[in-house]
Amino acid sequence: MADNASLAALIEALRRLPGVGVKSAQRMAFHLMQHDREGARVLSRTLASAADGIRHCERCHTFTEHQVCDTCLDPSRDAGKLCVVETPADQSAVERTAAYRGLYFVLMGRLSPLDGIGPHEIGLKKLFDRATDGVVREVILATNFTAEGEATAHVIGEGLKSRGLEVTRLARGVPAGSELEYVDLGTIAHALVDRR
Amino acid sequence: MADNASLAALIEALRRLPGVGVKSAQRMAFHLMQHDREGARVLSRTLASAADGIRHCERCHTFTEHQVCDTCLDPSRDAGKLCVVETPADQSAVERTAAYRGLYFVLMGRLSPLDGIGPHEIGLKKLFDRATDGVVREVILATNFTAEGEATAHVIGEGLKSRGLEVTRLARGVPAGSELEYVDLGTIAHALVDRR
Numbered sequence: 001m002a003d004n005a006s007l008a009a010l011i012e013a014l015r016r017l018p019g020v021g022v023k024s025a026q027r028m029a030f031h032l033m034q035h036d037r038e039g040a041r042v043l044s045r046t047l048a049s050a051a052d053g054i055r056h057c058e059r060c061h062t063f064t065e066h067q068v069c070d071t072c073l074d075p076s077r078d079a080g081k082l083c084v085v086e087t088p089a090d091q092s093a094v095e096r097t098a099a100y101r102g103l104y105f106v107l108m109g110r111l112s113p114l115d116g117i118g119p120h121e122i123g124l125k126k127l128f129d130r131a132t133d134g135v136v137r138e139v140i141l142a143t144n145f146t147a148e149g150e151a152t153a154h155v156i157g158e159g160l161k162s163r164g165l166e167v168t169r170l171a172r173g174v175p176a177g178s179e180l181e182y183v184d185l186g187t188i189a190h191a192l193v194d195r196r
Numbered sequence: 197m198a199d200n201a202s203l204a205a206l207i208e209a210l211r212r213l214p215g216v217g218v219k220s221a222q223r224m225a226f227h228l229m230q231h232d233r234e235g236a237r238v239l240s241r242t243l244a245s246a247a248d249g250i251r252h253c254e255r256c257h258t259f260t261e262h263q264v265c266d267t268c269l270d271p272s273r274d275a276g277k278l279c280v281v282e283t284p285a286d287q288s289a290v291e292r293t294a295a296y297r298g299l300y301f302v303l304m305g306r307l308s309p310l311d312g313i314g315p316h317e318i319g320l321k322k323l324f325d326r327a328t329d330g331v332v333r334e335v336i337l338a339t340n341f342t343a344e345g346e347a348t349a350h351v352i353g354e355g356l357k358s359r360g361l362e363v364t365r366l367a368r369g370v371p372a373g374s375e376l377e378y379v380d381l382g383t384i385a386h387a388l389v390d391r392r
Contacts, residue, residue: 004250004259004260004261004265004284005261006242006245006246006249006250006261007246007250007259007284009242009245009246010242010243010246012242013235013238013239013241013242013243014239016228016232016235016238016239017224017227017228017235017239018223018224018227019220019223019224024215026285027214027215027285028213028214028215029246030283030284030285031213031214032212032213032243032246032247033246033247033250033259034304034305036212037247039209039212039213040243040244040246040247041243041244041247042209042212043209043210043212043213043239043240043243044239044240044241044243044244044247045209045240046202046205046206046208046209047206047209047228047236047237047239047240047243048236048237048240049202049205050202050203050205050206050225050228050229050236051228051229051233051236051237051240053202054200054202054203054229063200063203063229064200065200065201065202069200087226088200088203088226089222089223089226108230109230
C-alpha cells in the first residue's frame with residue numbers, strides 16, 4: 001500500500017495475530033485508518049497495558065493482574081475441588097454454567113508433543129504440587145474432548161491417581177437439546193457406555 | 197476470562213477489527229498474552245504511530261505520511277493519465293502489474309447509498325477538480341467490477357465526460373489462464389461484447 005512505512009509495519013504486525021493473513025491484515029489496517037482511528041488508539045493502549053500488566057496467577061496459572069487471582073482468593077469456594085481446564089476461555093465457560101463452585105487449575109495449553117508442548121509447558125509439576133497440598137480431595141478433568149485434550153486428561157489422571165487423589169472427568173454424552181438422528185455415532189457410543 | 201479488566205478491555209478492543217467476533221478476539225488475546233507478548237507490544241506501537249502519522253495525500257487521497265505521496269511526486273510518471281481506484285490495496289494491485297505508469301486517485305471507498313457513502317465521502321468533487329487541472333488527458337476507471345464499483349464508475353464517468361475528458365474503463369473479460377468451461381456466463385457474455 002503505497003510509500004507507507006508505518007502502514008506496512010502495521011500490516012506486518014497485524015499478521016502476527018492468529019488466523020490473519022496478508023489480505024485480512026490489509027483490510028484491518030484500511031478499516032482502522034479510514035474509519036476507526038480511535039479504535040486503533042484504543043487497541044494500541046489496551047495491548048500495551050495487557051502486555052505489561054498481565055501475569056499468571058501463582059496458584060491456578062490463569063491470567064490475572066495480581067499475584068493470585070480473584071477466583072483463588074474467593075473464600076466462598078470449595079477448596080477441596082480442583083477443576084483442570086486448558087484455557088481461561090474454557091474456565092470462563094465452566095464458570096458461566098454456575099454448576100461449579102470449586103477452584104481451578106488452568107494449563108494454558110494441552111499436551112502436544114508435535115508442537116513441542118510437553119508436561120513442563122503446561123505446568124504439570126505445579127499442578128501435581130497444587131493437587132497434593134492436602135486440601136484438594138477431588139480433581140475434575142475438564143480438558144477438551146479432542147485427541148490432545150483426552151491425552152492430556154489421561155496423563156494428568158494417571159499422575160494424580162498414583163498420588164492417591166480422586167480423579168473424575170467431565171461426562172461424555174449427547175449434548176442437551178440435540179436429536180439423536182443428528183448426533184455423531186462416536187458420541188452416541190460414548191453415551192451408551194456411560195449410561196446411568 | 198477471569199477477573200481481568202485489562203484482558204477484557206483487550207478482547208473488546210480486538211472486536212473493533214473487521215471480521216473479528218468474540219471467539220476470535222479471545223483466541224487472539226490468548227495467543228498474544230501466552231505466546232507472543234513481543235507481538236502485542238509491536239502491534240501496540242505500530243497502531244499508535246500509524247494512527248498519529250498517517251494522513252491522506254493532498255493530490256490522490258491515498259494513505260501517506262507526507263503532504264503529498266511519493267507516487268504523486270514521481271516526475272517519471274505520466275501526469276496525463278489518472279487511474280481511479282477504490283482502495284490503496286487496489287492501487288497496489290495495479291502497481292504490481294507494472295503495466296501502468298500514470299498517476300492515481302484513490303476514492304477510499306465506493307458509492308454505497310445504503311451505507312451512507314455518497315459522492316462527498318469518496319471525494320468526487322476533489323476528483324473532478326483534480327481531473328480538470330488541464331494536465332490530465334485520460335481518466336481510467338479501475339473501480340471493482342461489483343455492483344457498487346460499477347455504479348461508482350458510471351457516476352464518475354458521466355461527470356468527467358460532461359467536462360470533456362477522455363474516460364476509459366478497465367476491460368472486462370476472461371481472466372488470464374482460465375478455461376472457458378469454468379468461467380461464469382456473465383463474464384463470457386461481457387468478453388463476447390467487448391471482443392477485439
